[in-house]
Amino acid sequence: MGAKLLTGRWGSPWASDPFLKIRIAIEIDTQSVVILHHFADRAWRRFRPDEHAYVRDLINDEIDAVVECP
Template structure:
C-alpha cells in the first residue's frame, strides 16, 4: 500500500530584519512545487494578506536563508497538511495563478 503524500507545509516564519512595526509571517508551502503559495503578515495585532510580490519575496528569503525548509519543513516548526488552511484561501481565488499581479487579482474580484 502506498503512503499518502502530504501536499503542504504551514507555519510561522519570524522576520529576520528589524521593522516597525515588528512583523511575523505565516506561510503555506506547496511541497511538490517547492513554492511559497500563500502568506500573511502579522502586525498591529492582526493578520494581513501578503501581496503577490510579498509571497515571491518570501520564496526568495527562504531559498537564500533556509533552503532545507522545502525538504524538512518540520525541522523549522512547520506542520504538514493535506490542504491549505482556510486563512490561505480567503484573500485569493484558488488555485492561485503563479505570476499573476495584485492588479490582475483585484480586476478579477
C-alpha cells in the first residue's frame, strides 16, 4: 500500500514574489514534504532540486503549526 499524503497549497516562500502559487504533498506518517510544484509558464512544474530543498525545509519548520493533529 502507498503512503498517505496530505495535499494542498502553501504561501510563497519568496517575499519578492508573494503571489507565487505552490502546491505540496506531505507524507502523513513522517510529516515530511515529498512533492513541491510551482505554477510557472501556465503549468504546474516541479521545483529545481536546490529550490525544492530550500522550500521543503521552510515548510518542515512550520508544519506543526499547520497540522493540528499530527
